[in-house]
Amino acid sequence: MQMEPLERLILDRLAKAKKVQETNINLNAIWKECGGATSREFAEAWGILDAGELVHGELYATAETIEGLGKITAKGEAALR
Numbered sequence: 001m002q003m004e005p006l007e008r009l010i011l012d013r014l015a016k017a018k019k020v021q022e023t024n025i026n027l028n029a030i031w032k033e034c035g036g037a038t039s040r041e042f043a044e045a046w047g048i049l050d051a052g053e054l055v056h057g058e059l060y061a062t063a064e065t066i067e068g069l070g071k072i073t074a075k076g077e078a079a080l081r
Contacts, residue, residue, distance in 0.1 A: 028067060
């Protein structure tokens with residue numbers, strides 16, 4: 001699967017966060033670390049990753065913010081390698 005840069009960045013940030021906490025991660029914090037992506041772009045990338053079973057969680061996007069919790073899956077970690 002060919003990943004877009006934003007998709008790879010989301011996986012990378014989730015993988016780093018997982019090293020610190022095993023539970024679901026605040027996706028608003030992950031979005032803010034993706035420098036410059038709009039909430040819509042982030043939500044679209046999340047949807048693609050979710051469809052590929054690379055991430056798991058619930059995401060709610062508005063024009064100004066991202067809400068929800070999620071985490072990277074083992075398949076997502078393998079895709080980063």
